Amino acid sequence: MARTPDHNTGKSDHSAHMHEDPSRNHAQEQATEQEALPEYGYHGMEVEPFVPTDAFPSTHVRSKRRHVKKKKRALWALMLVGGFILLAVGGVFAYALLLNPSTQFVGDVVLNPTEIVALEEPSETAVMPEAPTPTPTLDPYEVISAQADLSMMQNIVNVLLIGVDYATERETWGGKKEFHADVMMVMAINFDENRVDLISLPRDTYAKIPGVKGIYKLNASINCGGGFDAPGGAGFLKTCEAASWMLGGIPVNYYYAVTMPAVKELVDAVGGVDYNLDISFKLAGRSYSAGPTHLNGQGVLDYLRVRKYVSAGGDLNRVNRQKEMLVAIFESMQKKNLILKAPEIISSFEGQLYTNCTLGQTAALTKFAYSLDKDNIGMHSVSGTITNIFNWNFCLTDQTNRVKIIKQVYGIDVPRELEYTADYAHYRWADMIATQYLDTTRGLVEHVSRALAADDLLPTMEPTPEYYTPSPEEMPETFESIEPTGTTGANGGSIVRLSAQSPTRNGQYQQYTIASRILFDNFMMSLDSLEEAQAYARKEAQKYVQGKNNSFKQATQDVKDYSSHVKTNALQLAYEFGYSTSKFMWTYWYDKDSSFNEVRVDFR
Numbered sequence: 001m002a003r004t005p006d007h008n009t010g011k012s013d014h015s016a017h018m019h020e021d022p023s024r025n026h027a028q029e030q031a032t033e034q035e036a037l038p039e040y041g042y043h044g045m046e047v048e049p050f051v052p053t054d055a056f057p058s059t060h061v062r063s064k065r066r067h068v069k070k071k072k073r074a075l076w077a078l079m080l081v082g083g084f085i086l087l088a089v090g091g092v093f094a095y096a097l098l099l100n101p102s103t104q105f106v107g108d109v110v111l112n113p114t115e116i117v118a119l120e121e122p123s124e125t126a127v128m129p130e131a132p133t134p135t136p137t138l139d140p141y142e143v144i145s146a147q148a149d150l151s152m153m154q155n156i157v158n159v160l161l162i163g164v165d166y167a168t169e170r171e172t173w174g175g176k177k178e179f180h181a182d183v184m185m186v187m188a189i190n191f192d193e194n195r196v197d198l199i200s201l202p203r204d205t206y207a208k209i210p211g212v213k214g215i216y217k218l219n220a221s222i223n224c225g226g227g228f229d230a231p232g233g234a235g236f237l238k239t240c241e242a243a244s245w246m247l248g249g250i251p252v253n254y255y256y257a258v259t260m261p262a263v264k265e266l267v268d269a270v271g272g273v274d275y276n277l278d279i280s281f282k283l284a285g286r287s288y289s290a291g292p293t294h295l296n297g298q299g300v301l302d303y304l305r306v307r308k309y310v311s312a313g314g315d316l317n318r319v320n321r322q323k324e325m326l327v328a329i330f331e332s333m334q335k336k337n338l339i340l341k342a343p344e345i346i347s348s349f350e351g352q353l354y355t356n357c358t359l360g361q362t363a364a365l366t367k368f369a370y371s372l373d374k375d376n377i378g379m380h381s382v383s384g385t386i387t388n389i390f391n392w393n394f395c396l397t398d399q400t401n402r403v404k405i406i407k408q409v410y411g412i413d414v415p416r417e418l419e420y421t422a423d424y425a426h427y428r429w430a431d432m433i434a435t436q437y438l439d440t441t442r443g444l445v446e447h448v449s450r451a452l453a454a455d456d457l458l459p460t461m462e463p464t465p466e467y468y469t470p471s472p473e474e475m476p477e478t479f480e481s482i483e484p485t486g487t488t489g490a491n492g493g494s495i496v497r498l499s500a501q502s503p504t505r506n507g508q509y510q511q512y513t514i515a516s517r518i519l520f521d522n523f524m525m526s527l528d529s530l531e532e533a534q535a536y537a538r539k540e541a542q543k544y545v546q547g548k549n550n551s552f553k554q555a556t557q558d559v560k561d562y563s564s565h566v567k568t569n570a571l572q573l574a575y576e577f578g579y580s581t582s583k584f585m586w587t588y589w590y591d592k593d594s595s596f597n598e599v600r601v602d603f604r
Contacts, residue, residue, distance in 0.1 A: 109256060156192075162236060163182055163260075164259045164260070166178055166220070166228060179222075186243055194376060199247075205382070205395045208245060210244075213598040217601075220599070222236065225237060226238075240254075254357050254361070255354075258354070272300075274295075275294075276291075283302045283305065284302070288302065303321065304321065343455075384397040427537060430556050430560050432558045437530065438530065440583075444574055448520050458509055459510065522569060523569040523570060527566060533559045533582070570582075
């Protein structure tokens with residue numbers, strides 16, 4: 001079903017069919033009156049109660065799943081496997097609610113109100129009152145239920161979980177001043193089926209950032225919004241828009257985000273984790289050997305960040321390692337009765353956690369997760385192929401797999417983004433390189449054209465001799481033999497640059513041989529061939545995007561081949577005519593071209 005997403009709101013045109021809930025307006029009024037949690041950054045803009053993605057209701061047929069006895073879990077069980085930040089995001093909120101909800105909410109709901117009666121002066125005959133009956137301990141589930149915004153608990157709601165690669169020690173690393181959304185995972189919460197699907201979005205994904213001109217890695221979406229510290233959470237909201245684009249326009253309106261220090265401090269707070277490392281690696285002078293080991297917070301963070309064998313899909317492997325590590329952390333926390341360490345966890349996230357969710361919305365997620373079983377958490381990854389293109393390693397999305405995941409999770413069909421397939425990416429890059437080659441060789445064409453024009457005004461090196469018979473009374477004049485002073489570049493000598501205004505000097509002849517002129521003619525023909533191939537490939541690219549029969553891949557290869565011919569011929573011609581090769585710009589740094597990429601991003 002085709003849709004036109006509204007990237008300003010993060011909603012598709014299906015939102016017109018969303019359920020109206022009479023409690024929503026009241027919940028929204030409460031949300032706008034709430035203040036920020038002292039433990040995390042709350043971007044206090046007006047945010048409506050969770051808008052369900054009921055444009056995509058869970059009416060599609062799913063295979064029967066094995067149901068097991070549901071165990072009570074806190075919100076960190078829900079968010080755990082989404083990236084290196086998932087455990088952090090949920091744990092703080094869930095345990096804060098369970099341990100002491102009154103400290104986390106403004107305008108608390110009083111569950112057991114007690115009248116306050118003024119004490120009277122005791123009388124002489126007063127009877128000692130009975131010991132007061134202690135107030136029963138509240139059930140944590142009831143506390144959560146009282147705080148929850150229940151209007152959002154219907155159909156499917158998407159929450160984006162973000163990990164920012166910010167850390168204090170990286171503020172001055174290699175001149176780096178920008179930080180990216182290095183972990184992105186959409187948490188699709190299906191309230192109808194009591195299920196959560198976690199959809200990983202690789203950081204290096206070759207992507208479009210809605211509202212911003214150019215091609216970027218998906219993790220640069222936060223930069224296109226102004227950075228992770230942009231006012232009002234603008235950077236995080238832009239990342240939500242990019243995630244919505246990845247899902248074919250399905251709304252992603254909410255987010256939780258943490259920075260790198262939060263992960264390290266979390267693991268240290270729970271005493272580290274035992275893990276069987278699948279690789280040996282070094283990072284920042286720290287060495288780790290494959291095999292069973294105990295990792296502290298720094299060790300876990302290093303493992304989650306390391307990229308191994310990039311050519312074989314290193315970043316995708318890193319995503320998988322993140323998931324496996326977080327499952328191990330989850331199991332370790334279960335065994336250690338993490339509830340006893342809630343204060344350390346909460347304190348470890350001060351100033352490192354950001355969200356646009358209200359307290360009621362967070363409580364609603366906690367209420368849902370409280371009874372969620374681990375077996376009802378699905379894991380997906382919008383995978384692709386790591387390819388060096390545009391002078392960077394991009395993950396070119398497998399569009400067939402992407403469409404399949406969206407169908408599986410949301411039950412709808414979305415079109416493939418044909419302009420973001422591997423084939424189209426290779427075409428776009430070949431077209432840009434061809435344009436660069438045509439532009440950078442213009443100076444060579446002008447240089448050689450001027451040299452040949454001046455050379456054409458000179459006599460040939462071996463003029464045709466004139467024979468005549470001198471009269472008897474005239475003595476034959478003796479001519480001094482004149483050796484040509486010019487040499488050709490083809491023979492390795494220096495080139496005498498001539499002036500068209502005064503081309504003829506005593507002993508000066510044409511400098512360039514027929515072979516030199518043929519070399520120039522061949523170069524000009526290669527330029528013509530490249531221009532023709534480029535024009536043809538552009539027509540075939542349009543057919544490809546329109547789904548028509550085409551010769552798109554062959555046309556792309558032709559552009560690459562003719563570009564190679566132009567470069568080879570240009571270098572030969574430059575040597576022949578003494579043109580400095582330093583004037584050539586064969587490499588096109590697209591990310592530094594403001595006419596192509598609106599926002600310049602440091603992808604390191």
